[in-house]
Amino acid sequence: MRNSWINKLLSIFTYEKVRKKTFSLSPSRTGKALSLRRSTSFLRSPSMSLPTTQYAIQKWLSERFQSEKNPDFAIRALQTSWGQVTIAFYRSLTNSNQIQEFLIAPLVEYLPPIDRSLCPKDLKDRLTYCHIVSDVFTHDSLIRSITSGLTFVHIDGCDWGLALDFQGLRGRNVSEPHTETVVQGPYDGFVEDINVNLQLLRFRLATPDFIAEGIPAGKREMGPIYLLYIDGLTNPKVIREMRRRLESIDIDMLYNVGQIESFIEDRPFSFFSQTITTERPDRTIAFLLEGSVALILNGSPLALIAPVTLWSQVHSPEDIYNRWPISSFARILRVIGSLTTIFLPAVYTAMVVFHPEMIPTDLMLAIASSREHVPFPTAFSLLFLEVAFDFIREAALRVPKMIGPTIGIVGAIIIGQAVVEAGIVSPVAIIVAAITGLAGFSIPQYTLVNSFRIVRLILLFSAHFFGFYGVLLGLVVLVHHLSGLKSLGVPFLSPFSPFRKPTGDTFIRTAEFSIEKRPFYARPLDQFKQRPVNRPWDPRIPPEVLLLTEDLRTRQKRVNHRETV
Amino acid sequence: MRFFSWLLLCLFLISCVAGCSSGRELERTAFVLTMGIDKGENGFLNVIFRVAIPRSMDIRAGGETTTLQETTKPVTITARSISEAISLASTNIERKLDFRHLRIVLMGEELAREGLVYHQIDALERNPEFRRTTYVLLTEGPAREIFLSTRPVLERSVSRYVDGIMSNMREQGYSRAITIHDFVSEMETYHVDPVLPMLKNNPMVLTEKKDSKIVPMPESEYVQRQKGKTEPGGKTTESLIRSGGNPTEFIGIGIFHQGKLIEKWSGWDAKAYNLLRDTYDRAIWTFTDPSGKFTYAIELNKSREPKVNIDWDNETPHISITLSLEGDLRSLQSLQPYVNPDGMATLENNAASSIEELIRQVIVKAQEKKIDPFFLSRYVRMRMAYIQDLQVLKWREDFSRAQVDVHVNVKIRRPGLRIQPAEEYEYTGG
């Protein structure tokens, strides 16, 4: 008996296999999953069907669109040989020549079928010059099609109408992007017209799997939101989540993609944007191919991309176009730049005010001598410079382009000379502020630069009060906040936290052919973006590897292969 | 999120309301770069602070300052302790004294003779502003005198002056650079007597000081002064024969026993000490030529750790020390053809026996005083298992009885750029 007790006690030192799950008392996982029912499709009330008579519909149209007050709303009643035709459209949105040529002319010459009543298909078959033709059965769709620039055609006696596309001007032409310029790479940027944008994307991504799913936006809507993804690559959970969030938006109007951002972000009150807005179609495509989804909104020359990570905000589109050493170097430089722009003023303040022992004696004395005639605390002079710098930035944005460069010169003179000579700040503080500002602009993502600016100020304050301890508190808070952020459910700092083996495209971008996998953070369905060995002709590749990847074939087989092709 | 912003707001308010920030702008701080402590009258201490004047370091301020006197100001205060001196200094210095850039602490000789150095160092250890990496030096005579007379040859920045002197100390071995940490560690360790590097004023150079500048004396006076001096520089504790330069010389070491200065050793002794204490790095040694006339010089560096073997024979330790040095020939005044295997061996053996002789003399000196500044007991404790054994060991007694064999291996690796004078040289003097 005693022996078995001792054995049991000693059993602690033996290996025990992992048991099957038998018991769960976990306190932290209670509650049930609630499903969200709200979406805009439920909110739209069913609307009435169209009146059949010509007069009723004309009356309704002129009342609804207030044709007396709206000079550009046109209702035309046409008397043709086979019936009364009503055409309604906004003149400002349509091309009247096209209407005349491709709508009215065929209609006048049209002969309806005699043996049966007219159906929409008959007319559609006849109106061959126009490709976008849709049936209109309700008031609601009638309003939507006219406001979005379509031309409405109604035949007396029918309870349906047709909406045809004779749109006029489509806004400005495709031009270079304004914020994300590259040296080597494509020079086209998104414009306001959603169709042009879609065209920019489609001509790059020639696959039927590229899907632009229309989602209605707003009550007084500007246009549709297109949810872009690649079927079979993008994880359906991501698409579903994004769709769910978009459909929950019930709002008057969405002006810009940036507005959508705050509706769909996981943590809208964070300083950091958890999405990327870009005006570059190539960048959008790159993200789509990594398994993210994108949104484009009519009237907004930007695409919104989610999920993204912080690191992809530090990446520049140019990284892909340069050779790997250059882009790796640039990326490391940008990471150093981000750290500098966040921490330099705070660390400088902490070192000078709290820990002068860190600075070599002579440098410390030089800094001290430069501060001899400065009456303000270090933190204040840095704050002053920061504000001055922001003024210059704002001014350079607002002033007409002609005198823009002068602002820079004036600002440089003010900051560089006068401020020092007036004894408001020390020259070292100017160096610190200038490096901070410059380092900030090494980051390609504009929203990130602005986030860093605020973080920097907070850190500066805490450094002013607590020295290095304050900077450390700030750092811990910052890291904690960032690691808690999620972009569409994807951890913002992936792949560092939670830790996964990086794919070779995070800090350092290795050579193009060696990045075989997509980043896993968006959990793409198709993990590989290229075949395992893409340089099979390279003599340095051992033939065994080629055998494994089935890249080696006998001559006979190749001939057969050619024949089958 | 609201929670987060409340947190931030609270933090901000706390920091604003708390008000007592430990930060201090540079222009409101007076940095003390060096400090001297002397024993004053009636049990007081004379504490000298050398305060840096930042404005003098500003290049743009016009008028490049050139001397230490223009970049710093000495302030002497008599008080009962260092801390009291700091507090009293605030009554006349308009900025707060800050010791975080303190480089060097000078201890007056009298202080050391009365065993008060370790008592003063407690203040330096306790206050976080002082670091244990600060150098401590022992002055011959009062520290204040040195403070006032020192004139660096080149540097106007104290920190670089100190760093330069200390690295020279390591490179030439005429003394040993000691930090507070080293001193305190040796003070607190069993069976070792700590040392401090010495610095003293050269009386010859001091007489050349006029209006805070050193004006080299005329040749006739120099020749006059030179007479009667037979020993080479550094062999005894006497000052060097020189003119111009810094009146202050950093040479020799002072040995402490039970907290009191008991011995002052010369520069040569310091070299031997460094070899035994394993703090030797490299130095130029000059030896008498085997022919008896002329000298030759070798720059020797340590090639191997010293090997020390201690055998106990009835309470009497037999210590055998093997030192290995190697180096380059630097001068060969006799012009003899030594650069061949036999000649080199002669030089090496001669050098080795000279060094052995020097070391033996130093060890005898130490044994007479029953002290062990060389920390030879470290080889004893390396073979011990228990602290209790170390505590009961009476090493100083044992060491004074010990038989010490010193063996030095010298190896000349390179003859320099010249092999030897050509055979057919016309000059046959000598």
Add this chain to the structure above:
Amino acid sequence: MKQFKQEGYVGGIESFVLVSMYILVKLFFHIPRELSAEAGTASWMVPIIACITVIPIFLCIERVANRFSRASLLSISGLFWGRYVQWFLGLLLTLLLIVHSGYQMRIFAEFIIMTLLPSTSIATIIISSTVLCIFLAYNGLENLSRTAWLLFPLAIFVFLVSIFLIGFQGHLYYLSPWLGYGELATIETGIRFMGLYKEMMLLMLIAPLFRKQKVFRRVGFGSLLFSASLFTIVQIVLHLNFPFPGAKEVGFPLYQLARLINLQFILQRLEPFMVFAWSTVSTVGIAVGFYASALAATQGSRAPDYRPFLVPLALLAVMVAFIPESSIEAVNTYTTLMMLFPIVFYGLPVITWMWMTFFYREPEETK
């Protein structure tokens, strides 16, 4: 997608770092000095001996967790002995953890004042670090462990660089005599200092958050060995530089060690970077302490969420932090607590395991 706040799972390496940091908080306190005072030159063996003695206790935790599919030990005790015992144990653990965190916070603040901010009031530091720790703990262990993991490489890099720089300045002979006050004395000290790893008990509370038992096992062993090796390295480096009679009188050992570095280029000193490692570990560690106490309260009372407990418990911790009159009293009490707390922290898992092995039979033997 769920419409309520829930705690995520914790990753392997993240929780390894987290538990290690929680254990290592005391390394940055006076503990190296205490070890040196107790074991002399052999103090570097103490953490190793303590680690060896703690391993069976971790095995107990691991066995119990394995048997019950990583349920929390408090839930298991509830299953064994009823909910009142569970409630009582939860309360006990909460109180102990809060006292522990309070003292840690006090010592942290004392050391901050001693080193970085000499004229800042202690209340400012304690309150600011409390606010920070509440913020860290509030977002849950998943986020906290990720924070720890992100800060870890930097902190460990700085720490190791400083330690090695100082280590090379030291002398090997200061480490002799090799066995300190004797083998038996050293082993006895090692067993007395089992409390070095008492924070292992965190694992028995957070066991449900692990995805796999294998990860749980690795985290436990990994953090034990890692922290033991760091304790040992620090002890060795301390003795290489400070001869043993002096080492036990060093005010703040690690900081003093870092202050011995004197770099001549770019930055003169490294100790503010050491402070970086130190305060990172301390803040994360204390936040884990808050979290653990709140979690113990939650599990003891079978509440669904720990967050409501957090702020009141943190306030209690602040009160505890203000109990000691002086820094030296705080430090001495902490050492005493470190010796006493393991009785509960180690006793609970051992007793649970023994109960499970000897008395507990599963209601239905399914396998």
